[in-house]
Amino acid sequence: MSETITKVDFREIDKILESYDYKKSYLIAMLQRVQEVYNYLPEEAMTYIGKKVEGLSPATVYGVATFYAQFSLDPKGKYEIKLCDGTACHVRGSMPVLNAVRKKLGLSEDKKTTDDGMFSLNIVSCLGACGLAPVVVINDKVYPKMTADAVKIALDTIINEEKGV
Amino acid sequence: MSEDKKTLFIEGKEVEFTNEPNLLEIIRKAGFNVPTFCYRPDLTQFGACRMCVVEVEYPNGRKMINSSCTMPPEANIKVSLNTQRVRRIRKTVLELLLANHNRECTTCEKSGNCELQQYAEEYGVRKITYPTLQPEDMKEIDNSNPSIVRDPNKCILCGACVRACKEFHGHAVLGFANRGSKTLVQPMCGKKLSDVDCVFCGQCQAVCPTGALTIKSDVERVWDEINNKDKKVVVQVAPSVRVAIGEMFGLKPGENSIGKIYAALRKIGFDLIFDTNFTADLTIMEEGTEFVERLTKGGKLPLFTSCCPAWVRYLETHHPDMLDHLSSCKSPQGMLSPVAKEFVPKYYEGYNKDNMVVVSIMPCTAKKYEASREQLTRDGKPETDYVLTTQEFGRMIKSAGIDFKTLEDEKADSPFGEYTGAGTIFGASGGVAEAAARTAYYLVTGENIADNDIKPMRGVDKSSRSKSVELDIKGTKVVVRVVSTLSEAEKAIQEIKNGTANFQLLEVMACPGGCINGGGQPRSCDDIKVKEERAEGLYAEDKGMPLRRSHENPDIIRIYKENLEKPGSHIAHELLHTTYSDKRKGTYLSVGE
Numbered sequence: 001m002s003e004t005i006t007k008v009d010f011r012e013i014d015k016i017l018e019s020y021d022y023k024k025s026y027l028i029a030m031l032q033r034v035q036e037v038y039n040y041l042p043e044e045a046m047t048y049i050g051k052k053v054e055g056l057s058p059a060t061v062y063g064v065a066t067f068y069a070q071f072s073l074d075p076k077g078k079y080e081i082k083l084c085d086g087t088a089c090h091v092r093g094s095m096p097v098l099n100a101v102r103k104k105l106g107l108s109e110d111k112k113t114t115d116d117g118m119f120s121l122n123i124v125s126c127l128g129a130c131g132l133a134p135v136v137v138i139n140d141k142v143y144p145k146m147t148a149d150a151v152k153i154a155l156d157t158i159i160n161e162e163k164g165v
Numbered sequence: 166m167s168e169d170k171k172t173l174f175i176e177g178k179e180v181e182f183t184n185e186p187n188l189l190e191i192i193r194k195a196g197f198n199v200p201t202f203c204y205r206p207d208l209t210q211f212g213a214c215r216m217c218v219v220e221v222e223y224p225n226g227r228k229m230i231n232s233s234c235t236m237p238p239e240a241n242i243k244v245s246l247n248t249q250r251v252r253r254i255r256k257t258v259l260e261l262l263l264a265n266h267n268r269e270c271t272t273c274e275k276s277g278n279c280e281l282q283q284y285a286e287e288y289g290v291r292k293i294t295y296p297t298l299q300p301e302d303m304k305e306i307d308n309s310n311p312s313i314v315r316d317p318n319k320c321i322l323c324g325a326c327v328r329a330c331k332e333f334h335g336h337a338v339l340g341f342a343n344r345g346s347k348t349l350v351q352p353m354c355g356k357k358l359s360d361v362d363c364v365f366c367g368q369c370q371a372v373c374p375t376g377a378l379t380i381k382s383d384v385e386r387v388w389d390e391i392n393n394k395d396k397k398v399v400v401q402v403a404p405s406v407r408v409a410i411g412e413m414f415g416l417k418p419g420e421n422s423i424g425k426i427y428a429a430l431r432k433i434g435f436d437l438i439f440d441t442n443f444t445a446d447l448t449i450m451e452e453g454t455e456f457v458e459r460l461t462k463g464g465k466l467p468l469f470t471s472c473c474p475a476w477v478r479y480l481e482t483h484h485p486d487m488l489d490h491l492s493s494c495k496s497p498q499g500m501l502s503p504v505a506k507e508f509v510p511k512y513y514e515g516y517n518k519d520n521m522v523v524v525s526i527m528p529c530t531a532k533k534y535e536a537s538r539e540q541l542t543r544d545g546k547p548e549t550d551y552v553l554t555t556q557e558f559g560r561m562i563k564s565a566g567i568d569f570k571t572l573e574d575e576k577a578d579s580p581f582g583e584y585t586g587a588g589t590i591f592g593a594s595g596g597v598a599e600a601a602a603r604t605a606y607y608l609v610t611g612e613n614i615a616d617n618d619i620k621p622m623r624g625v626d627k628s629s630r631s632k633s634v635e636l637d638i639k640g641t642k643v644v645v646r647v648v649s650t651l652s653e654a655e656k657a658i659q660e661i662k663n664g665t666a667n668f669q670l671l672e673v674m675a676c677p678g679g680c681i682n683g684g685g686q687p688r689s690c691d692d693i694k695v696k697e698e699r700a701e702g703l704y705a706e707d708k709g710m711p712l713r714r715s716h717e718n719p720d721i722i723r724i725y726k727e728n729l730e731k732p733g734s735h736i737a738h739e740l741l742h743t744t745y746s747d748k749r750k751g752t753y754l755s756v757g758e
Contacts (some may be wrong), residue, residue: 010757043354046353047756048757051756057336057337057338057353058352058753059353062340063341063342066343067341067344
């Protein structure tokens with residue numbers, strides 16, 4: 001994991017908690033708002049919520065955050081890769097594409113963001129573009145009919161662009 | 166009883182019921198039993214393990230499988246406990262749990278004490294038909310603290326520990342993380358227990374049915390010391406051990422076996438045997454004096470008792486701003502060790518500071534942590550060298566081949582072996598306050614309290630976890646608050662913070678009911694009556710003693726005369742009092758501060 005973790009602004013978190021009256025029943029909404037701010041749930045923010053909201057503890061907040069797939073505990077990369085593994089993409093070969101991305105970027109099931117913070121990888125269920133399967137979306141750009149080789153070229157292009165800048 | 170009494174049938178037997186919360190309670194009351202991992206009568210029901218399933222036939226003939234711990238009782242149902250269907254389900258549950266379990270039974274700390282092992286044996290599980298846990302799937306064991314070991318490879322996700330932590334401690338240190346087959350019980354982000362606000366009370370491991378949470382054992386290290394000819398091993402036994410250890414040898418809960426304990430300790434090879442009850446009396450002298458001084462001369466009130474190390478750590482991590490409320494007295498364990506090391510050489514030949522080892526036998530896992538506190542060291546060495554829980558001591562007796570039940574009663578050694586009834590009742594919630602009241606009354610008025618029994622302070626069941634008692638010390642009104650569990654303590658603290666507290670003394674024990682139900686006691690989480698019986702055992706000993714007030718203990722009078730001058734003296738402060746520190750900074754609780 002990269003150590004360049006986002007600096008959490010606790011006044012910002014307090015504002016969010018205050019808007020929900022510090023009530024534990026709003027935990028999921030609180031976490032969603034925090035994720036909107038930071039793109040992920042920083043550990044310090046979860047701890048802070050756990051100790052500030054009555055009836056919760058850091059362990060409980062962490063439990064909720066890791067239960068729901070909507071929450072990310074890893075910071076998002078500069079390039080956010082969404083790889084579709086819906087039914088259509090799956091049968092048309094999304095798995096080789098996934099393996100190629102992971103291998104190329106040194107990621108795994110547990111490690112979703114590269115150490116340099118450049119790329120993060122998320123598997124999603126359907127992007128609504130089944131006719132283009134298998135689909136990969138990097139930030140807002142759609143890469144249709146991907147193969148292991150094609151995705152490597154796409155990633156290399158981005159990496160080279162970044163180097164050139 | 167109202168006319169519309171309701172009945173149901175268990176295994177064909179008609180059973181009456183009233184307001185039992187679930188079918189499982191009725192089954193047990195009626196003299197039957199079903200296996201369970203997750204149901205603990207002192208905790209909320211959870212319905213996680215599915216071992217307590219029974220087959221229920223409704224009056225309309227419909228048959229259903231239900232988990233008895235979550236099913237509200239209904240009239241006229243017929244309950245079968247051991248049908249083929251039910252047995253098959255239980256066996257499948259066991260097999261699935263075992264498939265996912267590190268089955269190193271013989272070398273497991275919980276071996277012989279483990280419900281998973283017990284039921285697997287009872288149900289004759291001899292083969293696991295599912296793919297089993299592989300070495301590469303094993304998770305790291307948390308061995309980070311002196312009290313409790315957490316081994317996720319033996320967790321069956323019954324959630325008993327999570328509920329105990331939440332309901333007793335108030336701020337669940339343990340929680341479920343992840344989802345589905347990846348679910349784990351752990352502190353936040355998989356941190357170590359020593360890095361979070363765990364107070365080491367051990368209630369999590371007391372309710373844990375398997376080896377996932379266990380007591381960190383010091384038995385072998387103590388045997389090494391006993392077998393070392395150059396060492397003199399001095400031992401002390403805590404109040405509540407005497408009414409619980411017998412359970413490991415077939416005696417009834419609450420049966421006082423202190424005479425047998427002394428005899429067993431001598432047989433094992435301890436050189437001198439003292440009783441922590443003696444320093445419980447000493448604690449009362451010091452703490453009573455401190456309380457009366459704060460009361461009469463003006464000092465921080467309410468005064469908090471400081472005998473419970475889990476409570477002390479809770480205050481240090483959660484409310485470091487309130488440490489000046491805490492009595493500066495060490496706990497009875499903390500007092501006996503330095504007193505022994507300092508004064509035993511005066512009374513016994515061949516003993517000196519360097520060759521003495523002090524072992525304490527405690528009902529408590531947090532006492533192991535207490536012994537490791539920096540403030541409780543002298544010349545760089547811990548004052549208490551080793552702490553064994555009641556369970557570990559019981560195992561020592563067994564491995565030494567001692568027939569505990571038939572032992573002849575023996576006595577403790579002088580001069581730290583005499584105690585009064587006030588020292589004994591330290592082991593139950595309310596006991597410290599009651600003992601303190603008896604002596605404080607004397608310190609203030611010069612007379613003895615009319616009735617030694619202050620019954621409103623007593624009671625260890627779920628409904629007695631917070632008690633407020635007003636005492637009239639010849640016109641001076643003192644309100645004492647007695648709480649057990651830290652969630653009740655937190656409520657008392659909030660009263661102080663918001664200005665509504667009306668009490669001057671706060672007694673806190675972290676375990677529900679006090680030390681008699683400590684995390685190191687023989688396992689009894691299935692039976693809520695056990696702790697009540699243990700408490701009765703302590704109050705019975707107190708009632709039967711010729712001396713029931715700490716200030717009348719002849720050895721206490723002697724130790725002050727010969728060694729400690731008077732309560733609160735310089736030497737008493739050096740040996741018997743301690744300091745506390747802000748431990749919040751070491752944990753995640755300081756985030757954002």
